[in-house]
Amino acid sequence: MSERLPRIGLLGVMQPLYDDMLPGITERQHGYAREIAAALSGVAEVSVAPPARGREDAEAAVRGFENDDLDGVLVVMLTYGPSLRVTRLFSRMRLPVCLANVQPDPAVTAEWDMADMTYNQGIHGAQDTANAMVRAGLPFEVVTEDFRARAFAERVGRWARAARAAAALGRLKVGVFGYPMNGMGDARFDESELIRGLGPEVVYIAQGELARAMAEPSAAEVKELLAGERERFEVDERLSAEELDDHARYQLGIERVLERHGCAAYSAHFDALGEDGRFARLPMAAASSLMARGYGFAGEGDVPAASIVYAGHRLIGDGHFTEMYAMDFPGDSILMSHMGEGNWKVARDDEPVRLIKRPLAIGGLDDPPTLLFRIAPGPATLASLVTLGGGRFRLVVAEGEVLDGPRLPALEMPYGQFRPDSGVRDCMDGWLRAGGTHHIVMNLGRRAEDWKVFCAAAGIEYRPV
The missing domain is CATH 3.40.50.10940 (Rossmann fold)
Incomplete structure (x- = not known):
């Protein structure tokens, strides 16, 4: 884009x-x-x-x-x-x-x-x-x-x-493949409120359309995509030709469907794909590369999060979808990660981004090729879009730093440890009081002022923590 x-x-x-x-x-x-x-x-x-x-x-x-x-x-x-x-x-x-x-x-x-x-x-x-x-x-x-x-x-x-x-x-359209995750309340929203208050329109896309789109790319198109990834990433030798072909077709197929529907952001829930019966594995690496191309993304059918990742691309550049996994009190930091999706453009530049063979029980499917990297150390900003009801929206924002911490060898998905400027205790107290959601966009750099001005332009309440 x-x-x-x-x-x-x-x-x-x-x-x-x-x-x-x-x-x-x-x-x-x-x-x-x-x-x-x-x-x-x-x-x-x-x-x-x-x-x-x-x-x-x-x-x-x-x-x-x-x-x-x-x-x-x-x-x-x-x-x-x-x-x-x-x-x-x-x-x-x-x-x-x-x-x-x-x-x-x-x-x-x-x-x-x-x-x-x-x-x-x-x-x-x-x-x-x-x-x-x-x-x-x-x-x-x-x-x-x-x-x-x-x-x-x-x-x-x-x-x-x-x-x-x-x-x-x-002007945004957000494609949703299947349905959102059952029971996940902080991602639920009123579609008419969203389009009336902020503008994003939801487009529900049947999984069958994606399955057909994955069959459309020629062998030459698949070969070209994989050749580019071999130049850019360190590719795990354990990945079979079938796994790589499926991964490439996911990426090409999703983008074709999004283009047909005019969508610049999307979300897919693992259960919707896992229960469908036509898919061998989840599109983890595809989500990472599509984010790197400028598409908004969020997991589990989370339209507000996919929308704010897209806004992060357009406001600052290189929006990265993530969530808070665990707190590290001795390091005054928070482990940031997700199941396997993340924008590889925020990766540190002193280590290769790896396309790995990775077991994942979630979804009940075969192992999904996944892009593994650590987030670049240095200043960073988190933002969460909160749906308040009554046509009101809030953006919860935290500035801080991604630490140059130790590797976590058993963690086979993008990750980094974020230390909030306000400290993990005060930041999390403020985040929770403000209703901050668990799906988040991260941008590198201290960008709270950019988000503050964006909120004024978009009519969103701004809440720093």
Whole structure:
């Protein structure tokens, strides 16, 4: 899945009050808006609308942004603009919004005259406009900065990535093969609430379609996939030709089915595949490689978790599906792993990723080829999407560090030990009080601020622990 820069629209707000006093002010301030766009060229593609000098201009500009399928709207006060001209617009805004509290000149100088005061008076328009957003119940980000400063591009870039991820989540389709795991409550959700509140649509896919899709790839396609994996991974010599062929067909078949249904994320429950009768083993390694290709994934039919793994791809990159397996109190850390699925792009680079023959009793099927690796040591962030009911969602987020710990030779699935910044006791107390789920997305790096801005863009409650 190719990545692209976020695409945002710049809505510059002003009014015709100053035209007689300062002829050419509209054209001058439009040039200022284009300067702002140029300052953001490295972090976003910016479409600059004509200056919005009234309600009709503003509404037409935002309709254009929506029709062009942009990711968000950057609101800039080109002069003071009365907020009642955009109040109705904000009450119906469908795109994430950031208010850039900026001005043309960074400093007030003794040379300023009334014209300079007018060109730089955006701050009180920003106050009026922000008040209208708050009263409309519109979530929005605010960036106060010199627009020429690097910090401005960094902060708006973070919001733009969050807007892109929120927009992608709003368009997401999640494929579910079979049915979700019986009795697993923290993954249950109301489909209409999910699509209405966040956007993901659930597509239930019969296992028979997957079985047929696995038979479609030619021998040459299978050979090409396996040759690429032999270059990338250390392949266990105990894996038979039949096991490798089945593994490759799983990966190719799942991706074909997802493409047919327009799904960028999926989940499969081991019992649904195990009880079907047409599958020899579970698609562990396939899930790992599809995550590495940018698909969202979660086990056991967990649609919210698959959705947030996908959001992790789009917001930060290389989302890794995992869960908390056990606590290590002496090491103040948590063992992170799952049955065998994990994004191998988060693997440490001083050890090979291994494609192993691995016994697994879960599902009642034959041994599934599994990608085994340890997570790269260093800063990392966990995030869990919680369904609260009533159309409300919460993201529980913990920053910390993956330890450069000892190997666990008997653990034949991706793993690592995560030490929360807040300590394992306080982190887990906060996680459980917040209702954090057991299926989690991990991203490398300290990315809590990215998730915080994403939550504002997507209308999700943000809860750090």
